[in-house]
């Protein structure tokens with residue numbers, strides 16, 4: 001004869017099992033729902049939201065992808081704030097935007113790797129232009145050579161500009177976004193932030209860091225159910241800005257350098273449609289995730305076959 005206690009234990013166990021089974025069933029439905037939703041949004045593309053009246057701050061917008069982004073946002077009616085360490089190129093960007101007939105562009109000299117400088121210039125921006133609603137962390141550098149040929153100052157510089165700067169701009173602009181529960185953070189990582197590449201050890205490290213920062217921050221903000229601040233991480237393949245000095249591409253026709261204007265258009269589109277992350281081009285996302293499920297040796301065969309890389313900029 002089972003005792004009363006044993007009967008009770010058995011009863012709780014059955015209730016617990018039923019509860020977990022129900023939870024797992026709910027989870028399965030949620031996953032299925034997410035799948036269907038993502039397929040539907042692939043087919044019926046979400047309308048890009050307007051950026052008219054937004055204040056968009058783009059770091060490193062004196063040249064390359066950042067500059068193209070500044071043109072695009074200005075042409076869509078946004079107020080554009082350009083930050084760069086290079087004064088000549090930053091003011092030149094403003095001048096070219098104004099020549100196109102968009103008066104709402106401002107340049108501020110700022111070294112994003114310097115926390116004091118970031119916080120001071122951010123205050124200046126707030127007083128002269130207003131609250132930044134879209135922050136695009138774009139400034140970056142890419143010294144390219146074997147790890148042991150990187151100087152310690154260079155490694156430090158890569159981490160300061162490509163990673164630490166994100167903390168300082170977030171410190172400057174996230175509080176106001178939180179206060180209004182409104183805003184968008186966009187960060188430039190790289191395909192070098194999803195797989196390791198020879199001659200780019202510190203750079204890959206910095207771009208992996210950006211990915212981790214963005215993913216964790218997204219999760220943290222999402223924990224607040226009312227959060228409306230959006231996050232977008234960008235992983236471009238090599239873009240034709242001069243940043244990649246000696247690209248090696250085996251299949252020139254299949255994998256050409258990305259045009260900076262096209263890269264900027266993809267980035268703005270991803271931001272305006274609230275996409276959480278995109279690779280440029282898009283197929284790399286799927287190819288990479290599939291590849292990661294394979295055994296290491298198979299991954300390496302594929303890596304060698306694709307044959308994309310960068311020669312040392314010292315040789």
Ligand SMILES: NC(=O)c1ccc[n+]([C@@H]2O[C@H](COP(=O)([O-])OP(=O)(O)OC[C@H]3O[C@@H](n4cnc5c(N)ncnc54)[C@H](O)[C@@H]3O)[C@@H](O)[C@H]2O)c1
Nearest residue numbers: 060062063064065084085111112139140190238239241243
């Ligand atoms: N070009 C590519 O192939 C490629 C690929 C993947 C990711 N990315 C990333 O995209 C971003 C933009 O790259 P790009 O090719 O347009 O580079 P770029 O060199 O053409 O432009 C970068 C701009 O950032 C500015 N800058 C550098 N250090 C700064 C600092 N400390 N403070 C403020 N401004 C600073 C430079 O003066 C320059 O105007 C970078 O983060 C880069 O890592 C580029």
Ligand SMILES: *[C@@H]1O[C@H](CO)[C@@H](O)[C@H](O)[C@H]1NC(C)=O
Nearest residue numbers: 062063064086088089092242
């Ligand atoms: C400034 O712009 C010119 C012309 O686009 C470019 O050649 C140069 O490399 C830029 N300087 C920097 C530091 O990005």
